[in-house]
Amino acid sequence: MQTTNHKALEIEKVASSQLHKLQEISRQTFHETFASQNSEEDMAKYLDEGLSLHKLHMELDSLSSAFYFAYIEDQIAGYLKVNWGDSQTENHDKDAFEIERIYILKSFQGSGIGQSLFDFSLKLAKDRGANYVWLGVWEFNHKARSFYTKNGFTEFGKHIFNLGQDRQTDVLMKLQLK
Numbered sequence: 608m609q610t611t612n613h614k615a616l617e618i619e620k621v622a623s624s625q626l627h628k629l630q631e632i633s634r635q636t637f638h639e640t641f642a643s644q645n646s647e648e649d650m651a652k653y654l655d656e657g658l659s660l661h662k663l664h665m666e667l668d669s670l671s672s673a674f675y676f677a678y679i680e681d682q683i684a685g686y687l688k689v690n691w692g693d694s695q696t697e698n699h700d701k702d703a704f705e706i707e708r709i710y711i712l713k714s715f716q717g718s719g720i721g722q723s724l725f726d727f728s729l730k731l732a733k734d735r736g737a738n739y740v741w742l743g744v745w746e747f748n749h750k751a752r753s754f755y756t757k758n759g760f761t762e763f764g765k766h767i768f769n770l771g772q773d774r775q776t777d778v779l780m781k782l783q784l785k
């Protein structure tokens with residue numbers, strides 16, 4: 608178990624046996640973040656396909672990805688998904704490290720948990736000897752974009768993310784470590 612400087616916060620690797628809990632928080636946080644700006648059909652399609660038990664199970668079993676839960680007093684408050692090597696969603700640079708998802712439940716946002724998960728992911732990247740950390744963030748997700756900018760990330764490109772039938776533009780951002 609990993610602890611952070613946040614008093615009541617614990618960050619722990621998600622075990623295969625926690626698949627259903629992972630799906631629950633993945634779906635809830637995705638819905639809370641994006642439902643107001645996207646159609647119900649596109650949301651339903653992504654929640655069913657992008658966050659299916661089958662897909663999450665494969666991702667949990669991958670040797671080049673990891674999920675972590677952030678717990679506040681035994682309650683799951685958010686989660687992190689990171690990828691390296693072949694599991695990176697787009698860039699297979701072996702010296703790179705991807706933060707694919709940092710999601711905090713709405714009721715827990717604004718109290719430093721996102722920052723702690725982010726700091727933790729940087730430590731994981733450094734432990735792996737990564738040259739840089741990168742991520743994709745929806746162009747209209749202003750909150751997350753400013754969060755990453757504040758943490759030193761700069762934009763270096765764009766890619767397309769399919770949310771249901773909607774082709775959306777993600778801004779690619781990176782932070783050089785070496």
Ligand SMILES: CC(C)(COP(=O)(O)OP(=O)(O)OC[C@H]1O[C@@H](n2cnc3c(N)ncnc32)[C@H](O)[C@@H]1OP(=O)(O)O)[C@@H](O)C(=O)NCCC(=O)NCCS
Nearest residue numbers: 640708709710711716717718719720721722750751753754
């Ligand atoms: C973005 C997110 C991860 C931030 O986590 P959080 O726990 O709410 O943020 P924190 O409380 O740790 O805040 C971290 C820092 O970012 C700053 N911050 C938070 N929201 C911000 C915003 N809208 N604009 C600018 N800075 C912001 C905080 O002021 C804080 O800085 P400080 O330590 O100097 O005060 C969280 O809001 C979230 O889960 N959003 C929905 C999911 C999402 O969009 N994820 C990213 C896409 S993959």
